[in-house]
Structures are given as structure tokens and as C-alpha cells.
Amino acid sequence: MSTVTITDVAKHVGVSVATISRYLSGFTVRNQEQIREAIIELNYRPSAAARNLKSGRTGIIAIVVPDITNPFFASIVEGAESAVGDDRMILLVNTGDSRGREEKALSQLFGRVDGVIMAPLTEDEQSPSFFSQFGLPIVFVDRVTKDGERFSSVLTDNVKGAEIATDYLISLGHSKIAMIGGPLSTTPGKRRADGYHKGLRSAAIDIPTYYFAESDFSEAGGYAAMCQLLESDQPPTAVFVANNLMTMGALHALRDRGVSVPDQISIIGFDDLEFAELINPPLTVIARDARLQGSQAMELMIKHLNDGASTPPQHSMVDVQLVERGSCAAPRESQKIRSNKTDR
Amino acid sequence: MSTVTITDVAKHVGVSVATISRYLSGFTVRNQEQIREAIIELNYRPSAAARNLKSGRTGIIAIVVPDITNPFFASIVEGAESAVGDDRMILLVNTGDSRGREEKALSQLFGRVDGVIMAPLTEDEQSPSFFSQFGLPIVFVDRVTKDGERFSSVLTDNVKGAEIATDYLISLGHSKIAMIGGPLSTTPGKRRADGYHKGLRSAAIDIPTYYFAESDFSEAGGYAAMCQLLESDQPPTAVFVANNLMTMGALHALRDRGVSVPDQISIIGFDDLEFAELINPPLTVIARDARLQGSQAMELMIKHLNDGASTPPQHSMVDVQLVERGSCAAPRESQKIRSNKTDR
DNA sequence: AGGTTATCTGCAATCGTTATCAGTAATGAT
DNA sequence: ATCATTACTGATAACGATTGCAGATAACCT
Numbered sequence: 033m034s035t036v037t038i039t040d041v042a043k044h045v046g047v048s049v050a051t052i053s054r055y056l057s058g059f060t061v062r063n064q065e066q067i068r069e070a071i072i073e074l075n076y077r078p079s080a081a082a083r084n085l086k087s088g089r090t091g092i093i094a095i096v097v098p099d100i101t102n103p104f105f106a107s108i109v110e111g112a113e114s115a116v117g118d119d120r121m122i123l124l125v126n127t128g129d130s131r132g133r134e135e136k137a138l139s140q141l142f143g144r145v146d147g148v149i150m151a152p153l154t155e156d157e158q159s160p161s162f163f164s165q166f167g168l169p170i171v172f173v174d175r176v177t178k179d180g181e182r183f184s185s186v187l188t189d190n191v192k193g194a195e196i197a198t199d200y201l202i203s204l205g206h207s208k209i210a211m212i213g214g215p216l217s218t219t220p221g222k223r224r225a226d227g228y229h230k231g232l233r234s235a236a237i238d239i240p241t242y243y244f245a246e247s248d249f250s251e252a253g254g255y256a257a258m259c260q261l262l263e264s265d266q267p268p269t270a271v272f273v274a275n276n277l278m279t280m281g282a283l284h285a286l287r288d289r290g291v292s293v294p295d296q297i298s299i300i301g302f303d304d305l306e307f308a309e310l311i312n313p314p315l316t317v318i319a320r321d322a323r324l325q326g327s328q329a330m331e332l333m334i335k336h337l338n339d340g341a342s343t344p345p346q347h348s349m350v351d352v353q354l355v356e357r358g359s360c361a362a363p364r365e366s367q368k369i370r371s372n373k374t375d376r
Numbered sequence: 377m378s379t380v381t382i383t384d385v386a387k388h389v390g391v392s393v394a395t396i397s398r399y400l401s402g403f404t405v406r407n408q409e410q411i412r413e414a415i416i417e418l419n420y421r422p423s424a425a426a427r428n429l430k431s432g433r434t435g436i437i438a439i440v441v442p443d444i445t446n447p448f449f450a451s452i453v454e455g456a457e458s459a460v461g462d463d464r465m466i467l468l469v470n471t472g473d474s475r476g477r478e479e480k481a482l483s484q485l486f487g488r489v490d491g492v493i494m495a496p497l498t499e500d501e502q503s504p505s506f507f508s509q510f511g512l513p514i515v516f517v518d519r520v521t522k523d524g525e526r527f528s529s530v531l532t533d534n535v536k537g538a539e540i541a542t543d544y545l546i547s548l549g550h551s552k553i554a555m556i557g558g559p560l561s562t563t564p565g566k567r568r569a570d571g572y573h574k575g576l577r578s579a580a581i582d583i584p585t586y587y588f589a590e591s592d593f594s595e596a597g598g599y600a601a602m603c604q605l606l607e608s609d610q611p612p613t614a615v616f617v618a619n620n621l622m623t624m625g626a627l628h629a630l631r632d633r634g635v636s637v638p639d640q641i642s643i644i645g646f647d648d649l650e651f652a653e654l655i656n657p658p659l660t661v662i663a664r665d666a667r668l669q670g671s672q673a674m675e676l677m678i679k680h681l682n683d684g685a686s687t688p689p690q691h692s693m694v695d696v697q698l699v700e701r702g703s704c705a706a707p708r709e710s711q712k713i714r715s716n717k718t719d720r
Numbered sequence: 721a722g723g724t725t726a727t728c729t730g731c732a733a734t735c736g737t738t739a740t741c742a743g744t745a746a747t748g749a750t
Numbered sequence: 751a752t753c754a755t756t757a758c759t760g761a762t763a764a765c766g767a768t769t770g771c772a773g774a775t776a777a778c779c780t
Binding site: 391392393394395398403404405406426428429430431432 | 727728729730731732734735736737
């Protein structure tokens with residue numbers, strides 16, 4: 033049974049517990065060598081719980097994400113992990129797109145962690161005071177809540193990214209440009225829709241309202257939304273899909289229906305994927321550095337932790353860029369969506 | 377400052393701290409209603425640290441994986457998360473394929489968590505006694521250490537999976553079958569190599585030794601290994617790649633060199649990928665349920681936690697299956713690897 | 721009424737560590 | 751030799767909750 037305490041070590045060496053404690057905190061004490069040996073011999077490990085109780089610190093930072101199997105969030109976590117340092121650890125909470133789990137998790141977190149890095153499910157569901165009374169440093173990543181300005185955040189330039197995507201499709205000659213968007217209640221969902229509309233407006237392009245399909249950032253959602261677009265009276269010639277999972281769904285839908293990309297329809301996604309080049313055709317996307325977002329969020333958190341509660345919130349924005357591959361092309365005159373496959 | 381303790385609540389209601397404590401643990405006490413109100417009014421949250429110290433339990437289970445951005449491990453984590461229950465949480469440690477981080481993490485974990493679910497980096501690097509003296513329940517997932525029989529584990533039938541892959545290639549008529557394997561120091565690396573050799577042996581197929589390329593489960597490693605195979609005197613007509621990341625690397629290599637799949641070379645991977653059908657050609661793989669592995673591991677852990685330390689270790693094995701898509705075909709006579717592209 | 725349970729209560733010890741405080745020995749300066 | 755300074759040391763009080771113990775009150779039985 034490994035219930036050896038600091039007292040056991042002290043007795044074994046013949047000094048007081050205070051001395052052992054001081055040795056552990058790096059002070060120079062008398063019998064350093066004997067203490068070290070005793071610790072190894074007895075296999076003593078300081079109790080984290082007791083330390084927490086005394087110091088009020090846990091050395092743990094929580095990361096709350098909606099879906100860890102989304103490569104984007106996995107990269108965020110990896111980035112955060114890389115910046116966490118030796119003296120702290122990461123507690124992961126996967127809320128699985130469930131608001132209940134998110135709330136429960138948050139309340140459980142109190143006292144177990146020193147701070148929370150989180151991508152909230154939606155912007156408005158949490159009551160504004162919820163986080164304020166939380167009493168822990170918070171850094172938002174990728175998404176914020178309504179009163180998000182009060183806390184530090186690391187976001188992407190979603191509006192710009194969506195605008196670049198839209199402008200790019202316009203520059204290829206498209207005007208029937210649809211978008212498969214995320215929930216408008218989320219930061220990226222809302223902002224990317226904004227960028228899309230902004231891009232269309234500045235080119236004075238009018239689109240039917242059903243060209244904007246609000247979906248849910250899931251693959252199944254992307255699949256359904258794409259099917260819906262294909263079945264409309266005036267199918268679009270190009271589609272901007274607002275995240276990686278939905279892009280995969282949309283591509284599946286196109287494949288199942290035998291619609292060829294980019295001959296019959298152009299596709300541009302948001303968020304790069306490891307395998308984007310392996311797809312047929314290679315996928316054109318708006319890319320950003322997820323790992324960087326994660327590490328920046330962690331750095332911000334550590335700064336807050338070290339500087340104390342007085343530090344003002346800081347907002348960081350990571351850049352986006354167009355990665356041109358093969359899934360977009362100029363529209364063809366009078367193209368028909370359900371025509372037979374064309375040659376390459 | 378949210379430093380309200382159980383004493384504050386007790387004073388506010390006019391009872392002793394013991395009563396509040398009992399109320400919190402579900403006993404019936406006198407002024408239940410007032411206590412509940414006081415807790416809400418004061419925004420009291422029990423200190424997790426103090427509870428841990430008293431009870432020796434943390435309510436946290438650690439999951440240690442080599443690389444969270446690998447979709448396979450992300451799914452394991454998700455599966456575990458889904459089975460963790462309401463009263464516990466998950467602490468994620470991403471060791472990033474670094475043995476140093478793994479060791480440090482493990483030693484830090486003691487006292488912070490009630491148990492550890494882990495995919496160890498290699499089978500033999502940890503001294504056999506390391507985990508025994510760890511004093512915490514351990515469940516291995518996907519990989520084990522040398523003395524792994526002493527702890528519960530959830531593994532895949534790696535030998536069978538690799539054998540199925542090899543047999544499949546043989547049944548298509550291949551005999552020049554290469555393998556890009558993982559490190560032989562890891563469980564899946566070793567076992568999949570075993571299955572590959574077993575398959576070849578039972579078909580009495582002899583291969584040059586360089587047909588087995590030991591790599592490192594990374595995309596870059598897969599890329600390099602594939603290049604090396606292509607440059608050999610007798611390039612293989614089929615390759616079994618031992619994990620998802622290396623498969624992606626191998627496909628990238630083939631794409632960069634203009635080698636067409638499956639016309640010039642057949643590829644079969646281990647572990648399915650969300651986008652396997654979207655690749656050109658759709659990728660044939662050996663698949664298994666990663667989520668299930670994660671949830672089984674967590675269930676095993678919870679069982680150990682509830683039953684006490686006396687429970688004997690339990691070993692579980694999840695099944696594998698062949699998912700036939702388009703990346704494997706019969707070999708063509710006298711095919712030349714570096715020939716020009718062929719028509720479809 | 722008297723005695724026996726049953727039910728609830730507060731006191732105080734305890735978990736393992738750190739921080740404070742006063743105390744002691746050794747060193748150096750005068 | 752005396753005093754100030756340095757460099758440690760041990761005893762002890764916290765940190766915030768849980769729990770065994772004994773005492774108090776009420777309910778129940780004969």
C-alpha cells in the first residue's frame with residue numbers, strides 16, 4: 033500500500049516534516065542526500081490533494097471542446113498541450129455537443145482546475161453572469177459567448193476567411209454561389225455567414241434565400257444540406273462549406289449522386305484537412321493554424337495565472353489563407369447538374 | 377472572491393458544519409430547505425481538494441495517449457468519455473511520442489487521479505516494476521507493456537487483422553507483397569508484422585527482407601517507406617500499410633510520383649478513416665471500432681474502481697474486419713512501376 | 721411512567737502538506 | 751569576548767471537508 037506520507041520520510045531520516053517540505057520546495061537543507069535516498073527507498077510521492085488544499089492551486093488547466101474527434105479541435109488540444117509546460121497538466125472535457133454536459137462539466141470543474149480554456153457550444157445559451165461568477169480565469173478559443181469581451185479569447189478571422197472564399201468563387205465567374213453554414217448561434221457559424229453575405233453584397237450579387245443552408249457542423253448535416261441544394265430549382269454552381277466535417281458530408285453527397293467536382297459544381301471548404309490533397313479532386317480550402325490557436329490560448333491562460341486576476345482580457349486573432357487546389361473551376365454555360373459524367 | 381466554505385454555510389443557517397456535510401452526502405437533516413437556499417445564496421461549492429484529501433478519491437481518470445491528433449486515438453478518447461459517467465471526469469495526457477513526457481506525466485498523475493487508461497509508447501521501455509509500484513488501477517488500451525498480463529487491457533486482434541489483409545492481397549493474385557510496419561517495439565507494430573508474415577508463410581510465399589519496411593506510425597514515415605519500396609530492384613505490386621497515418625503518407629508518396637492505385641500498385645491500410653471513401657480510389661482497409669475500445673477500457677476501469685484492488689485483470693479483444701473498397705486489384709503481368717499513367 | 725429504540729445533532733480528530741514563528745548553532749565583525 | 755548576521759531547524763496552526771463518538775431529543779412499546 034503506497035500510503036507513505038511526508039511524516040514517514042521525516043521519521044526515517046530523523047528530521048522534522050518541515051525540513052522535508054523545504055527540501056521538496058528546493059531550499060537547501062542539512063541532510064539532502066539522506067532525504068533523497070529515503071524518498072526513493074520509501075517510494076514517497078507528495079500528495080497532490082494536500083498540496084491543493086494548502087495552496088489553492090491544482091496545476092491543472094481544463095480544455096472544454098464540443099467534439100474531440102473533429103481534427104480541428106484535436107489540433108487545438110495538441111497546441112495547448114505543447115504550450116502547457118512541465119508544471120501543469122491538461123484536463124480534457126468533451127461535451128459532445130450537449131449543453132447539459134457542458135454545464136455539468138463546468139460546475140464540476142470548479143476547485144479541480146486553475147483555469148478553463150473553452151470553445152463554448154453556443155454564444156447565447158449561457159447566462160451572461162455564469163462565467164463571471166465562475167471565479168476562474170477563462171480563455172475562449174475559436175468561439176465566444178455573448179459577453180465574451182470580458183474574457184480573453186483566441187479567434188480566427190472568420191469574416192475575412194468567408195469573404196475570401198466567396199470572392200474567390202466570384203472571381204472564377206460564379207454567381208450562383210451557395211453556402212452550407214454552421215449554426216448561427218455559434219461564433220464561427222455566424223461570422224462565416226456574415227463574411228459570405230458581405231462578399232456577395234460587395235459584388236452586388238443577389239441570391240435566393242435558400243442558397244444559404246444553415247446546418248450543424250456535422251458530416252451528416254453537410255450531407256443533408258448538399259442534397260437539399262442539389263434538389264432546388266436553380267442549383268448553385270459553387271458552394272462554400274463552413275467547416276471540415278460538413279465539407280466531407282457534402283463531398284459524400286456529391287459522390288453518391290454522381291455529381292462531378294469541379295466540372296459540375298465547385299466546392300471550397302473551411303479548415304484544411306490532412307487528406308485534402310488525396311481527395312479527388314484535391315480540395316480547395318480556407319486554412320488556418322489550429323495548433324497555433326491552441327498554443328496561444330494556453331499561453332494567454334498561463335499569463336493570466338501568473339499575473340493574477342488583475343490582468344485585463346486580451347484578444348488574439350489568427351490569420352486565414354486560401355489554399356488553392358483542384359475543387360474549384362469556372363462555371364460552364366448552361367450546365368446541368370444531373371448530366372452524365374464529363375471527360376477530364 | 378469565491379472562497380466561501382462549508383463553515384460559512386453552517387453559520388448562515390445556524391447549524392454545525394457536520395450537518396451541512398451530511399446534507400451534502402444525501403442524509404436527511406433538519407433544515408434541508410434553509411440549507412439549500414443558503415448554498416445557492418452564498419454560491420457555495422464544496423472544495424474538491426479537501427474532499428480528495430479526506431477520501432483519497434479524486435473522481436478523475438487519466439487517459440494517456442501518444443498522439444491526440446491521430447483520429448484513432450481521438451476516437452478512443454471519445455469512447456472513454458462516453459462511458460465515464462456523471463461522477464467522474466477525464467484527464468487527458470498527450471505524450472507526443474516522447475518517452476520523457478510519458479514518464480513525467482505518469483509520475484505527476486499519482487495522487488491526482490483514481491486510475492490510468494493508457495496506450496504506452498513502447499512495450500519494453502518501462503521497467504516491469506514501474507507500473508506495479510504505481511499503486512493505481514491501470515487499463516491498457518491498444519497497446520500493452522511487457523508485463524501487460526498483470527493489468528487489464530483492451531486490444532485489437534492485430535495478428536488476425538494483418539493476416540486478413542495479407543490473405544486478401546494473396547487472393548487477388550499478388551505475391552510481391554510488401555508491408556510498411558510500425559515500430560516493432562510497440563504492440564500493434566509487432567503483432568501486425570507477425571500477422572503479415574504468418575499470412576505469407578501459410579501461402580508459402582517468400583519475399584525479400586526489404587519488403588518489410590519498419591517505420592514509425594507517422595505520415596512522414598509512411599511517405600519515406602513507400603519511396604524506399606518504390607526504388608527497390610523488385611518493387612512490390614501490393615503494400616499493406618500498418619496504420620492510418622502511414623497510409624496517408626504512402627498515398628501522398630504515390631501521388632507525388634504519379635504511381636496509380638490500384639493499377640500499378642495495390643494498397644490496403646489498417647484503421648478506417650472518415651474520408652477513406654472520398655479518396656481516389658476509395659481506400660480498402662482493415663477496420664475496427666476505436667470508440668468501442670475506448671468505452672470498454674473505461675468500463676473496465678470503473679469496474680476496477682468499484683470492486684476494489686482485488687479484482688483480477690481482465691483482457692478484452694475487439695474484432696477487425698475487411699472493408700473492401702477500390703484501392704486493391706489483381707496485379708498485371710510484367711507491370712512496370714514507373715511507366716506512364718494508364719487510362720482508366 | 722419507565723425503558724428502549726430511532727433519529728438527529730455538535731464536537732473534535734483527521735487527511736498530508738505548507739507557512740509562520742521562535743529558537744539554535746555557526747560565522748563574521750568589532 | 752560580545753554582538754549582529756546568517757542559515758538552518760522543529761513545533762504547530764492552518765487549508766476545508768468527512769466521520770466516529772457521545773449526547774440530545776423524540777417516538778415507540780409494554
